[in-house]
Amino acid sequence: MTDVAPILSARDIVSGYGPVQILKGVSVEVLPGEIVTIIGPNGAGKSTLLKAIFGLLPVTEGHVSLHGVDITRLSTENLVRAGIGFVPQTNNVFSSLTIRENLLMGGFIRDEGLQDRFDWVVSLFPDLGSRLSEKTGKLSGGQRQMVAIGRALMLEPKILLLDEPSASLSPKMSEMVFEKVREINGLGTAALMVEQDAQRALAISHRGYVLAAGENRYEGPASDLLGSDDVRRLYLGA
Amino acid sequence: MHAAASPVERFRQLRGAGIAWPRYTTEVVIALSALIAVWAAIQYSQSFMTGLIVGSLYALSAVGLTLIYSIARTPHFAHGDTMMMAAYFTFFALTGVVIGSKGDVVSPIRIDRLPGATDQIWRFSFGYGFLLACVVSAILSIPVLLLINRFIYRPLLGRGSGSAIIAVASLGVAIALRGLILLIWGATPRKYSTGIRDTVQVWKLPRVVADQYFILVVALVLTILVSWLLFRTKLGTSMRAMADNPDLARASGIVAADVTRWTWIIAGVLITAAGTLLALQSQLSADLGFVLLLPIFAAAIFGGVGSPQGAFLGGLIIGVVSEVTVATGLFSPGYKIAVAMVALILVILFRPSGLMGPK
Incomplete structure (x- = not known):
């Protein structure tokens, strides 16, 4: 690792659903400006890790810190205030609200600069700009994903957590979503992404982690993981 | 061999699962309903008018109920009884009357003793004292509703209790409130005022009691205000967001407890208005809300x-x-x-x- 202090650090996380322990001491770090992807087979605990970091599941052991400050026990609402944006895999828009309202809800707790940020987000997703009054329930999967990412960007998060952003999308739409993630990262937002489409996700990432059965299995630069015979054979379907 | 489709299956098909409705079916049904409504309004104008007034009381109550159910996630079977609680609060604020061991006891602090408080406004049966009593009732009712939510519904929702459990709990609240009303004000029906009720005829509409126009207008105005709040304000949008997707609302930094609290406050205003107007239309009776x-x-x-x-x-x-x-x-x-x-x-x-x- 480098000497740069991580934006987000999750150390030895133990978490799960009630008595069922899914994560058995997982650790990940995200450095400033990085896209980090977590891959692994189904049931490895990838989404569980994001939910635990974001306060949606209890962390029974381990610590999460943001810029060195312990945020392990903060509520989801306060984690948002601290600078973490989260894009869930499913139900990631307010389907009865319009695109405009979805984005404004993303900036709900913002005291100033809401309109400027709104304009910035709309400029990032020009396809949405002409349809701001449409209800998101009527949008395609890809468009909904754009709204979901846009909503999470409204508070200028220090880091964006993305839970399988390409799930259920056509290859073309997946490509577009990954391209947007890369673009957003290029504008200065770090990202921690869980993804089933490991090849494409690692292709835009700086580093990656491979989880299996709730534990760290491999980690390293994304290009190394893509080139690793073990990882390719076991997790990338090569 | 094919088994004949059961009536249920045939009905499912009819609903649209298998058969496409002819084009413009919805428009034709709406047009027919509108025609029937116009015919009823002309042919049975007096009953139509009475229906609108009774309906506006249902409407005002239902607006509060729908907010509590969709945003605060509470199937509130105590709604009618909380309405009556608010109606009795209005009665108490206005007249200061509670039941004692040997008949009614009257509090020295009562709004109807204020100068001109019972002088009739326009041709209504009440004066400004009644309106002031409504405000006092809302001020008393809202904290009670917030306490019921804080100590009964919220702990149950926090534990992940299903709708059935919360519905049963709300029935318990309903029975308890009714018992309290009977204890404090007794079983004898009461009225806000005992005078003659003036009737009015507006334009060529049927002649009705003046108070009933007041009920209709208040129901309409409050519904417009609630709609404006929900669709035109930041708080309202956050309330709709909570109703739509509570987890995502939290992920947007919306504090669920705050939104729920505001929902109960707004519902408290509606409950007070609905209960008081219901009692104005008929009378104060402990079991009227539940009925x-x-x-x-x-x-x-x-x-x-x-x-x-x-x-x-x-x-x-x-x-x-x-x-x-x-x-x-x-x-x-x-x-x-x-x-x-x-x-x-x-x-x-x-x-x-x-x-x-x-x-």
């Missing part, structure tokens, strides 16, 4: 749970259908709610989300 629970729920479901405009429309339709069908002479008055329920069943069979609920 009306069925049409209130029906109005909320008819219009589409979560939609205040839908609840308002649903209330008016339930009220008008109940009154007009009796006026036609086809049914005796005892069946008026049954007819409205049949209308409700027909609507939710073909449109389960109600008239204005999400498609």
Whole structure:
């Protein structure tokens, strides 16, 4: 690792659903400006890790810190205030609200600069700009994903957590979503992404982690993981 | 060999699963309903007017109920009893009367002792004291509702209790409130004022008691205000966001407890208005709210749970259908709610989300 202090650090996380322990001491770090992807087979605990970091599941052991400050026990609402944006895999828009309202809800707790940020987000997703009054329930999967990412960007998060952003999308739409993630990262937002489409996700990432059965299995630069015979054979379907 | 489709299966197909409805079916049904409504309004104008007034009471109650259910996630079967609690608070603020061991006891602090408080406004049966008492009632009712939510519903919701458990808990709240009302104000029905009620005729509309115009206008104005709040303010949008997707609302930094609290405060205002106007229209009676629970729920479901405009429309339709069908002479008055329920069943069979609920 480098000497740069991580934006987000999750150390030895133990978490799960009630008595069922899914994560058995997982650790990940995200450095400033990085896209980090977590891959692994189904049931490895990838989404569980994001939910635990974001306060949606209890962390029974381990610590999460943001810029060195312990945020392990903060509520989801306060984690948002601290600078973490989260894009869930499913139900990631307010389907009865319009695109405009979805984005404004993303900036709900913002005291100033809401309109400027709104304009910035709309400029990032020009396809949405002409349809701001449409209800998101009527949008395609890809468009909904754009709204979901846009909503999470409204508070200028220090880091964006993305839970399988390409799930259920056509290859073309997946490509577009990954391209947007890369673009957003290029504008200065770090990202921690869980993804089933490991090849494409690692292709835009700086580093990656491979989880299996709730534990760290491999980690390293994304290009190394893509080139690793073990990882390719076991997790990338090569 | 093919087995014949069961009636249920055939009905499912009819609902649209297998058979496409002819084009413009919805428009034709709406146009026919509108024609029937116009015919009823002309032919049975007095009953139509009475239906609108009764319906506006259902509507006002249903708007509060639909907010509590869709945003605070509480199937609030104590709604009618909280309405009556608020109605009795208005009565107490106005007259200072509670029941004692040897008859009524009157508090020295009472609004109707203020100068001119009972002088009639326009041709209504009440003066400004009644309106002031409504405000005092809301100030008393809202904290009670917040306490009920804080100590009964919120712990149950926090534990992940299902709707059935919360519904049963709310029935417990309903019974407890009714008992308290009987304990404090007794079983004898009461009225806000005992004077003669003036009737008025506006334009060529049927002559009705002046108070009933007040009820209709207040119901309409409050529904417009609630709709404006929900669709034109930041708080309202956050309330709709909570109703739509509570987890995502939290992920947007919306504090669920704050939104729920505001929902109960707004519902408290509606409950106070609905309960007090209901008692103004008829009388104060401990079990009146519970008796009306069925049409209130029906109005909320008819219009589409979560939609205040839908609840308002649903209330008016339930009220008008109940009154007009009796006026036609086809049914005796005892069946008026049954007819409205049949209308409700027909609507939710073909449109389960109600008239204005999400498609």
